[in-house]
Amino acid sequence: MIVSILRRPRLLLGGALIFLVALATFHNRDALSDSLLTRPLLDPEAHRLPRADSFRAHFLAVTRLPGITIAEAKATCHWPEGEYVDFQFGADADWVVADRPDEEIEERRRAWQQYIEGQAGSKMIPWRKVKDRFKGRGLVILAGNNDTVMRLKVILRRLLRLQSKIAVEVHYFSDEEMTEEKRKDLANIGYPIMFNDLSQPHNLIRVEKDFFSTNFHLKSAALINSNFAEPFLLDSDNIPILDPATLYASPVYQEYGTVFWPDIARSWPQNPAWAITNTPCRMNEYEQESGQMMVDKRRYWYHLQLAAWLNHPDSGQGKYYNEFLLGDKDMFRFAWHALKTKYGRPRKWLTSVGTLNDGFYCGNSFAQHHPDPGDGRVAFLHGGLVKSASREIIRWNKEEKGGYFRHYKRAPTDEDPAENVHVKIIWDGADYKKKKQSDFRAAMCTDMKDVKVGDINEILPGWEKEYEELGGYWMLDLDTKGNAVKAKDKAAGKTPAAV
DSSP states (O other): OHHHHHHHHHHHHHHHHHHHHHHHHHHTHHHHHHHHHHSOOOOTTGGGOSSGGGGHHHHHHHHTSOOOOHHHHHTTOOOOTTOOOOBSSOTTSHHHHSOOOHHHHHHHHHHHHHHHHTOSSSOOOOHHHHGGGOOSEEEEEEOOSHHHHHHHHHHHHHHHHTTOOOEEEEEESOTTTSOHHHHHHHHTTSOOOEEEETTSTTSSSOOOOOTTSOOTHHHHHHHHHSSOSEEEEEOTTEEESSOGGGGGGOHHHHHHSEEEEEOSOBOOTTOHHHHHTTOOOOTTOOOEEEEEEEEOHHHHHHHHHHHHHHHOGGGTOHHHHTTTSTTTHHHHHHHHHHTTOOOOOOSSOOEEEEEEETTEEEEEEEEEEOSSTTOOOEEEEEOTTTTTSOHHHHHHHHHHHSOSOOEEEOOTTTTOTTSOOOEEEEEEOOTTOSOOOTTOOOEEEEEETTOOEEEGGGTSTTHHHHHHHTTTTGGGGBOTTSOBOOOHHHHTTOOTTOO
């Protein structure tokens, strides 16, 4: 009885405390619930999110991540001493010689985070306002000047040969560049195409073009302004080997909603973009080569806008980032890194295609492969350095050696991105050529040292003949001033462009 009496006050006190806690919880339940529901959570599988607006909580979590320093970003890339790793920026670049200050890194990081949060002067376009503008799939190609129009003709003829049904949208800047005569000339190829003038006010993102520079920002603008929901970006000097329409069925694309193909170089550990995007340097990743790129805008509408903002001259960012990201291509890769979203990439690294003359190998093109594991087929041949080669070198190789696409180099470790290959940029001074014209200029080449040379017919049988039939050697029909002249085959009544 005495024990029972002594316990009663304790029980009463405990009950009172429980009541007070319950009451406080009741009054604050909405606040507690909101706190739990709005707490930003980083989604490690964000690439599986189904729609652009599904990323809202993920983006909030991204902007709340603690920033990393340059020292922290570059510490994860530690190639063994003496192992050669080549890069597209020289060791004398100012940001390679001396790390950019962490204050600068933080300022740039906060700028893109504020853009994502809607705090920057230029706000993102909400997906809900534009979602009904986009439908279907198709190629997005930038063209307009004489050279790009001629290269585009080669692509269209190739698509006809492939019997492809993929839609094609050509983006250009002003009727001054893409004249009515050029549009009619392209239409005469016989492959249906649509046109979009990027200078007109109907475009979602307005851009200007400097006719004396490379205008890297036009690519991201074309992707965003395209009518396609799933655009397939293709450079005008990039020839499809496989029907691009078939790549949409790739399991890699189906899972990630993107395919970013690799370039030949890696990014320096000191590259400021790593730290700015809160991404530790990656030893198993090449730079991006955007001569071809697949993306689902329905999922990555905001990712594309960030890439465009990073590269746009008017955003105040373009000039800064172009100092270490080589223009358009890596803006996409680092936009995805910034937003902590995985992207799809092919299992196989690129293959170099070019010529071998007297033991000197000169890579002038990249063969890019089908994205899927186990499918090693070449999907595209991107002639990135063909357009800069002198006609004298191209003509000599064609007439004396049988073509400008005769050999290739494929690394035996091309399915292991962590394995380094000694790559470099070299110059073809044509020492193998006995006589040179007075205005001869050397050609830029890529090379993979210690990788054996193979015959191109092993990977692209009959390609040299195909290339000529597609009219790929159109540049040899120009005089020294770039004006069209009558070629021998035209005089003989032949039309290399016929398909």
